[in-house]
Amino acid sequence: MTIHLLGIRHHGVGSARRVQERLTEIQPDLILVEGPPELTEILHWTAHKDLQPPVAVLAYDAEEPQKAVFYPFVEYSPEWVAVQYAHQHAVTVRMTDMPLLHSLAKEEAPKIDSLQKEESPEREISPLHTLAELAGYETYHDWWEERFEQDPRIGDSAAYFEAVQLTMETARAASTHPTPEQDAIREAFMRQHIREAQKEGFTNIAVVCGAWHVPALTDLKTTKKEDTPLVKGLPKAKVRLTWIPWTNTRMSWWSGYGAGIHSPGWYEHRWYQPEDRGEQWLTRVARLFRRQKMDVSTAHIIEAFRLADSLATLRNLPRPGLNELNEATQSVMCMGDGILMRLVEKELIVAHRMGQVPDELPKLPIQTDFETIAKKLRLEIREETKFLELDLRKDLDLSRSIFLHRLRVLDVPWGSLTGISGKGTFKEGWQLRWSPEAILQLIEKAIWGNRIEDAATQYLLDQTQRSTSITELAQKLEAAIPAELFGVLDGLIHKISELATVSADMQELMMALQPLVTVSRYGSVRKTDLSTLMQVVEGLLTRICIGLPTACYGLDDENARRMLGLIRQVDESVRLLERESLVQAWRDTLWILATKEHLPALITGGSTRLLFDSKVLEEELMTQRFERALSKGNEPSESAAWLEGFLSGSGLILLYDPALWKLLYTWVAELAGETFMELLPVLRRTFATFEVAERRKLGEKAKQPPVTLETAVQTSWAEGEFNWERAEASLSPMKALLGLN
Structure with missing residues (x-):
């Protein structure tokens, strides 16, 4: 009875080639490959012609799908090579490791959100790092790659695996750290599986496993008693398995085998061009x-x-x-x-590459529905980023948009909205990029329905019932309209109206307005009756107009700045509504904010600017308010705050209004040095919101004392710079243009 221990590096090209050679030499009657034994039941799919690497086994807890783990395979994975050898030579092949029903049941079981890009995924193996340093390498991985994976000088495959075993025995013997409990349990299960295979009558067994585990599998007799308590009494979970397409870029993620690779394209080249x-x-x-x-x-x-x-x-x-x-x-x-x-x-x-799995592979109904719709809409599932511009007036593009919006409702990370040039609501821009994690999100949402539409509807209804935030509900309504989940609209609108009636949180009411107004703009394009929603918007805005002035009293600088941001957001939303009665009510509220005493100067200045931009405040009156805000009777800090609110976001008004520029220039020039230094952070923050070109022009303008237009003209005439002949020559064409001839 012979047991051949083939220690490998997961996804190692050299290891894969050595495994292939060694299996051909020993011709085993059983191959045990490192991996949870549950994988054995789906290994037969690896012989299917349409299962093309890179692929992965997705294993998840049926009751908590977020508890999941991936086991990726590529052509040069030693595990894949061993399984393919078994299929080609009709040899029994099984997986050996700690069962998933135990590992996924543990409280610290991996979750999809915890998967990370590999930096140093394997445990810190001090003796091996010491060996690497002595050989002149910075990391253990580089040393292993060059001395085991690439070095042909070791000899035949038997000598290679002997060298691997000797290295690991030496390293484990020299290690000062005890074997982690998880590793001890895993190795106990591996030994148990080998013993069971021996009892079944297998006499020539090959074990393909991570090199670190090899020394732990050499002694099957004396460890039998110690293994029993390790494999008993472990928690259990209900496990589901499926094959999914994987990608080269995701090969650098670690999960399952706990080993990723940074250069899959290079490894693939070495595999096919040895x-x-x-x-x-x-x-x-x-x-x-x-x-x-x-x-x-x-x-x-x-x-x-x-x-x-x-x-x-x-x-x-x-x-x-x-x-x-x-x-x-x-x-x-x-x-x-x-x-x-x-x-x-x-x-x-x-190298961008994505594997594929057979269509007949058992899948959940929601997965099948997803793939059917994607194929019907000609949306290619691929790893590379693709930009899609949709015209919602076209049936195909509208259907694509609805589908992608429903996936967003389900939190399936495939498409994200992007900005698009041009005006109008009939254009949408999407950025599509598929990731294997999206399949897990689909599986997780399968409890809500067998079809994408049904699952999205039920999932959104459940979230609606649980939510007590107007803003959150408004965002969900904003997501439901383009997804055409009409079954949830009445419930969402009713609950928003109900919460808005009793809510005393002015900021939440203001935050909720923008998504509701955005939704109302979909009416004509999406052919949706939103009359009920407009009633909610009107009621919401009425409450904001009534309560906003009072809500602005007593705010500190930070909250005043936040409130001004919300005021601007509401102003933008009201402009989009284009309803005269609502616009007038909002302008009346802005007038109160701009003129009322004892409100934060930041809000007063910002409201004044909004009124001026809306052409409600005449230029002369606005100049008076600007002059009053910067007058010597005010505290410099109050003036600076008013100025920040008025100018924040755009400085063009200072470039084209000489009177305002002169007021600002004079105010700054007359500040005491100490006061100027105190206000400098506020001024800097204000001017930092301007465009680069605006700041540059203002800087050039500040180099010269301000002058009014009248003074500038008089100065030019006085200096004899005015060219009367050129001016007279321009009169004739000007009259022709104006029709005065």
Whole structure:
């Protein structure tokens, strides 16, 4: 009875090739591959012609789908190679590890939100890091990659796995840290599975597992008694499994095997071109640059290869690795420009690639509905970012918009709205980018319905019943209209009206107005009757107009600034409504805010500016209020706050109104030095909101004392600069243009 322990690095190209060689040599009657045993029941799908890597097993808790874990596979994964060998040679293959029914039941079970980009995903293995440092490497990963994955000098596959086992035995023996409890349980299950296989009569067993676990699997007899308590009494969960498409970029995420890779495109190249010393890789790089209209010749490729080969020799490497090839590419082809290497990283080192799974793979009804609709609407599910411009007057684009909005309601991260040039509500811009996590969100929402529309409706109804925030409900209404979830509209509008009637929170009422007004603009495009909603908007605005002046009393600087932002937001919403009665009521409220005593100066100044921009406040009266706000009788801090409210966001008025500029210039010039320094942060904050061009022009204008237009003209005449002949010559064409001839 023989047990062959094949220690590998997950997704290691060299490990995969060695596993392939060793399995051919030993011809096992059973292959045990590291992974939860539940995966065994779906391994037969790996023989299907339409299951094309990169793919992953998605395992999740049926009752809490957010408790999930991914097990990704690519062609060069040693686990994938072992499973494919088993299929091709009719060998029994099973997974061996801690069952998911236990690991997902633990309180600290991984959640989809906790998945992260790998920086250093594996446990800190001090002895191995020490070995790497002694060999001259900064990290254990680089050392393993070059000395085990790429180095052909170890010999045959048997010698290779012996070297791996010896290295790990030495490292574990030298480790001063006890084995983590989770690892101890996992290794106990692995040993138990090997014992069970022996009892079943298998005599030539190959175990493909992470190299670190190999020493723990050599002793099956003395550890039997210790393993029993470790595998008993563990919590249990109801587990569901499915195959999903994976992507190269997601290969750098870690979950499941706990090991990601940063260069899947490079690994794929090495898997299919094992003899390449860099010539073919550099040729691919050159072709990429040529497609970008860059001048790259054959000589560039030759010189880059020579440099990479020389670097490998200097570093005592058997052949150039990715680091050497990248350095040579940057030096020779990019002329030292590191920015161009980002293109190489994106297109070749990572390489956009997305796997696929068979259509007949068992799926939840909501997944099937999603795929059917996406196919019908010709929305391609792919990893690369795609920008989509929709014209809602067209049936296909309108259907696409409805579908994407329903996915947003379900929190499925596929499409996000983007800004789009042009006016009107019939245009929508979307940015689409598929991620495997979206499937998990679909699965999580399956409890609400078997179809996308049903699930979105029920999910939104549930959220409506739970919510007590007017703003939150208004946002949900804003999401429901373009998604055409008409079954929830009446309930949402009724609850918003109900809460608005009793709410005393003025800021919440103001925040809720904008999404409600935005929704009202969809009426003509979406063919939706929103008359009831307009009644709610009118009632909401009426309450705001009545209560806003009182709500502004006694606000500190921070809350006054927040309130002014909401006032501007309401003003913008009222402009969109284009209803004279509502506009007039709001302007009356702004007048109160601009003229009432003892209100925060910031709000008074901001309200004055809104009235002026609306052409309610005449220029002469506005100048008087500006002069009064900056008069010497006011506290400088109050004047600065009024000025901040009036000018915040746009300084054009100072460029085109000489009178206001002169008032501001004089006020600043007459400030005492100490007072000026105290007010400088406020002034700086105010002017920082201007456009760069505005600030530059104001800076140039401030270099000269202010003058009025009349004074400037008189000065020009006095200095004899006025050219009467040129002025007289312009009279004839001016009369012709004005029709005065």
